[in-house]
Amino acid sequence: MDKSAKDPAKISTMFSTIAPRYDLLNRVLSLGIDGYWRRFAVNQLPKVENAKFLDVATGTCEVALEIAKKYPDAKVSGVDFSEGMLELGREKVRKAGHQGRIDVRLADVTSLPFEDNTFDASIIAFGIRNVQDYKKGIAEMGRVVKSGGKVVILEFTSIQNRFFKLPYRFYITKVLTFIGEMVSGRKGAYKYLPSSMLEFPSPDEFKRSMEETGLQDVKYYKLTFGVTAVHVGTKPK
Numbered sequence: 617m618d619k620s621a622k623d624p625a626k627i628s629t630m631f632s633t634i635a636p637r638y639d640l641l642n643r644v645l646s647l648g649i650d651g652y653w654r655r656f657a658v659n660q661l662p663k664v665e666n667a668k669f670l671d672v673a674t675g676t677c678e679v680a681l682e683i684a685k686k687y688p689d690a691k692v693s694g695v696d697f698s699e700g701m702l703e704l705g706r707e708k709v710r711k712a713g714h715q716g717r718i719d720v721r722l723a724d725v726t727s728l729p730f731e732d733n734t735f736d737a738s739i740i741a742f743g744i745r746n747v748q749d750y751k752k753g754i755a756e757m758g759r760v761v762k763s764g765g766k767v768v769i770l771e772f773t774s775i776q777n778r779f780f781k782l783p784y785r786f787y788i789t790k791v792l793t794f795i796g797e798m799v800s801g802r803k804g805a806y807k808y809l810p811s812s813m814l815e816f817p818s819p820d821e822f823k824r825s826m827e828e829t830g831l832q833d834v835k836y837y838k839l840t841f842g843v844t845a846v847h848v849g850t851k852p853k
């Protein structure tokens with residue numbers, strides 16, 4: 617993929633443009649499975665009393681809200697660099713009555729506005745593939761986590777299953793872009809999605825990148841025939 621396709625200014629504008637239809641499109645394009653993928657990732661967070669979690673690239677706060685539901689005594693910070701996505705996220709947090717527990721702010725994944733060793737875990741769902749220097753993003757997620765804390769990453773993977781590979785390619789290069797453009801009403805907005813999904817590193821390669829940033833015991837779980845994977849790493853003590 618052309619590197620300029622991941623230019624941060626372009627990516628944040630693209631997400632602000634599609635923000636109003638983002639949640640609906642997720643449900644439709646994933647055939648309703650996206651909620652299960654996020655719940656699986658949230659389940660990998662450590663069970664700690666009064667935990668502090670960071671949801672990176674929180675977008676419309678889907679993961680932050682899932683955490684608030686599953687961990688009733690946890691505090692969540694959500695960051696994203698698209699004001700359009702965050703606006704919708706803040707509204708959902710307010711409607712759910714979680715303003716006191718979920719704090720949302722504008723920030724880039726590669727430069728997180730938090731001290732070292734602040735959170736019990738950091739999590740990112742469907743955000744890391746958009747980050748130009750994704751290793752820097754992983755390193756930042758590790759930096760702000762306490763020793764022994766977790767870094768959890770949910771992302772699409774380059775699918776390996778040989779029976780599923782071709783129909784999947786057809787679905788994301790043809791069907792997904794067509795529906796994406798129809799529902800969002802934005803021509804071109806969904807063109808970037810297939811290449812960012814298909815060209816993302818394999819789960820093993822991604823695991824190595826996490827290890828290179830200093831995370832240990834990195835494990836991954838493939839979900840739904842390997843359409844997505846959840847990687848979990850631990851910050852050394």
Ligand SMILES: C[S@@+](CC[C@H](N)C(=O)[O-])C[C@H]1O[C@@H](n2cnc3c(N)ncnc32)[C@H](O)[C@@H]1O
Nearest residue numbers: 631673674675696697698701724725741743746
């Ligand atoms: C596909 S959405 C995922 C949103 C949410 N995590 C979810 O599960 O629905 C990707 C989000 O990543 C954000 N994003 C991409 N690159 C980023 C970066 N470098 N810094 C902060 N946010 C970023 C986008 O603005 C967008 O809201």
